[in-house]
Amino acid sequence: MSRPPARLDLGALSLARGGHLLLRKALLALPAGGTLEVVGADPELPVHARALARAWGAPFHPHDATVVLGAPVTPEGRWRGAVRSGAPGQVVAEPPATWGLAARGAAVEAGSPAFRFPWSRRDEVWTDEAGRLYLQAAAAQWDPVTAVPWATGFDLPDEVEDAVVQLMTYLVENEVAALLVPARFCAQVHPHFREIVQLLAIQAADEARHIEVFTRRALLRRPAPALSTAGGQASLQTLVEEPDFALASFLTSVLGEGSFLTLLRFLDHHAPDPVTAAVCRLAAQDEARHVAFGVAHLERHARLDPTLRLRLAAAVERRHDALRHTAGLNEEVFDALVVVAAGAWTPDALRRGWDAVVALQEEMDVGRRVRLRRLGFEEADAARLSGLHTRNFM
Amino acid sequence: MRPFVLGAVAYDPKVVTIWDGFKEFFDARGLAFDYVLFHNYERQVRAHFAGVVDVAWNSPLAWIQADRVARGRGRRARAVAMRDTDCDLTSVVVVSADDGAQGALDLAGRRIGVGAGDSPQATLLPLWSLGRAGLDLAATTVVRHDVLLGKHGDHVGGERLAAQALLRGEVDAACILDGNLLTFAAEGTLPADRVRVIHTTPAYDHCNFTVLDGVDEAVVDHFTALLLGMSWDDPGVRRLMDLEGLRAWRPGRTSGYLALEAAVDRFGTLDAFLASM
Numbered sequence A: 001m002s003r004p005p006a007r008l009d010l011g012a013l014s015l016a017r018g019g020h021l022l023l024r025k026a027l028l029a030l031p032a033g034g035t036l037e038v039v040g041a042d043p044e045l046p047v048h049a050r051a052l053a054r055a056w057g058a059p060f061h062p063h064d065a066t067v068v069l070g071a072p073v074t075p076e077g078r079w080r081g082a083v084r085s086g087a088p089g090q091v092v093a094e095p096p097a098t099w100g101l102a103a104r105g106a107a108v109e110a111g112s113p114a115f116r117f118p119w120s121r122r123d124e125v126w127t128d129e130a131g132r133l134y135l136q137a138a139a140a141q142w143d144p145v146t147a148v149p150w151a152t153g154f155d156l157p158d159e160v161e162d163a164v165v166q167l168m169t170y171l172v173e174n175e176v177a178a179l180l181v182p183a184r185f186c187a188q189v190h191p192h193f194r195e196i197v198q199l200l201a202i203q204a205a206d207e208a209r210h211i212e213v214f215t216r217r218a219l220l221r222r223p224a225p226a227l228s229t230a231g232g233q234a235s236l237q238t239l240v241e242e243p244d245f246a247l248a249s250f251l252t253s254v255l256g257e258g259s260f261l262t263l264l265r266f267l268d269h270h271a272p273d274p275v276t277a278a279v280c281r282l283a284a285q286d287e288a289r290h291v292a293f294g295v296a297h298l299e300r301h302a303r304l305d306p307t308l309r310l311r312l313a314a315a316v317e318r319r320h321d322a323l324r325h326t327a328g329l330n331e332e333v334f335d336a337l338v339v340v341a342a343g344a345w346t347p348d349a350l351r352r353g354w355d356a357v358v359a360l361q362e363e364m365d366v367g368r369r370v371r372l373r374r375l376g377f378e379e380a381d382a383a384r385l386s387g388l389h390t391r392n393f394m
Numbered sequence B: 001m002r003p004f005v006l007g008a009v010a011y012d013p014k015v016v017t018i019w020d021g022f023k024e025f026f027d028a029r030g031l032a033f034d035y036v037l038f039h040n041y042e043r044q045v046r047a048h049f050a051g052v053v054d055v056a057w058n059s060p061l062a063w064i065q066a067d068r069v070a071r072g073r074g075r076r077a078r079a080v081a082m083r084d085t086d087c088d089l090t091s092v093v094v095v096s097a098d099d100g101a102q103g104a105l106d107l108a109g110r111r112i113g114v115g116a117g118d119s120p121q122a123t124l125l126p127l128w129s130l131g132r133a134g135l136d137l138a139a140t141t142v143v144r145h146d147v148l149l150g151k152h153g154d155h156v157g158g159e160r161l162a163a164q165a166l167l168r169g170e171v172d173a174a175c176i177l178d179g180n181l182l183t184f185a186a187e188g189t190l191p192a193d194r195v196r197v198i199h200t201t202p203a204y205d206h207c208n209f210t211v212l213d214g215v216d217e218a219v220v221d222h223f224t225a226l227l228l229g230m231s232w233d234d235p236g237v238r239r240l241m242d243l244e245g246l247r248a249w250r251p252g253r254t255s256g257y258l259a260l261e262a263a264v265d266r267f268g269t270l271d272a273f274l275a276s277m
């Protein structure tokens, strides 16, 4: 004896205007071999029900005023064989390539395509700090137009204004390098590590704002930026072209942006005008996060892989060798720093500026050594590696 | 040894993806397979009789062409498999929601928008069905939308043009496959509240895999068994089945082509082709 059919009354709702949702739900609820009688006021119900049944692989039996449908041949549909891509709050050690772009913890349909993400191992990219740092970064986004007192009047000697423009020119190209590095790895880290991808993305966005405000300051009183040097670009090229995630973040974030953090605070402190002070202070806030992320994930990585420190040290040495025949920090930038720190074109001021820049370099060295120690380097190694860091600062 | 060669009509670039995928599927299961793409079904049917292909993925109209040519030559054509979605289709005739027409007879003297002249679903079957319901077709104006003639309406473009012509008031009725009525409603081409179905054709069948007598039956059996064994639940083949638009393969049947047989007889659709064979 066959079971009486279940019944679905669509009322006035057309299957072509959302009624298919009710129909599918009712069909999926059928027991094996069960049937569903569908009634409704829409005269086109049989036409649409037939087309839907065919598309869903459900048996279809037309009657005069109603239609009867059977359970679809593949009731589980695309959920069958789907695998959970981990759990929302937990990252796995090696997410499969076929999890692709799926939200962490989503059911991924079987047969989904494999993506190629070179950085797919938790130990190479992860830090528990990433989620917190991302939210902090998202909350700290400032508007380049309103966050800086662009319209404030100030009067600088020509020599000092020229020095500011030279520094901004130097800062811009460094910021471009600092944008390209996270942007590239953002597209290479497995999206299972969502927080890392988010953090790299917002880091790139931070650098875009830095480029914006440094460019604006450069052009505030002068028609064009100043000199971009071969040595400076050669130093940055080694960062942009470093293919390894750990080595690139070490050189760029820990050593480079770490030194930059000191530099930007120095410029904030010694700035000869309120606009220069503001752009450097705002950029420094962001840089502190960039450095914190680099230190956090490399600290974890180095703890899990004791050979990492050897590779990091070798990378500093390699970069030093590669840059040995370049000029390092160019004269123009160094002199500009002295003049900016002097704030005036007088012998007394220039001497003060000179002393301040010498002290700045010592301060940078101290900062680098502290961060190297955090990554587990011995004091002597930290001192040696800090000394080998590029004279271009970044 | 020559592989088992399939013929298919290239009505869309995805056809290459589909048959490349099937080639991989058959090859991996011990059936040496190859395929040839044709611009139009007439060329494919000719090539089938010339022995260029062993099996043809035929539109319903191409099936009748092959069947009739075979009969005329004392040979035999056979449908060995089809998609579940090829069975029991209907086409509908729609008018504007505010049109007074209630049925086929109310279209007397009016303009009927159809798809390509060789489309079973968007032209031949609905016109035949309207005529059978008593409409004097000679007293109507049939407006054809000949997108990609030779592809027997596989390309949905002709139907979409007919639907758009209806909304613009250039025709009084449009002939559309039942499933496309839902598609057009969902994509906004033909909002559900703007049109009304006034006529539905009897159910009919669509494509099939056709073989001719003389083919190696053992290979055909292997081919058919592999097809019928495909499961949509198997993620390895689901992509192919999705592309080809089916949930399950079924053994071929030819009982669903009677209406189209009657339509082509009535309109003389195949006379020139059959005379040329």
Ligand SMILES: [Fe+2]
Pocket: A175, A178, A206, A207, A210, A283, A287
């Ligand atoms: Fe920056």
Ligand SMILES: [Fe+2]
Pocket: A178, A207, A257, A286, A287, A290
């Ligand atoms: Fe940065």
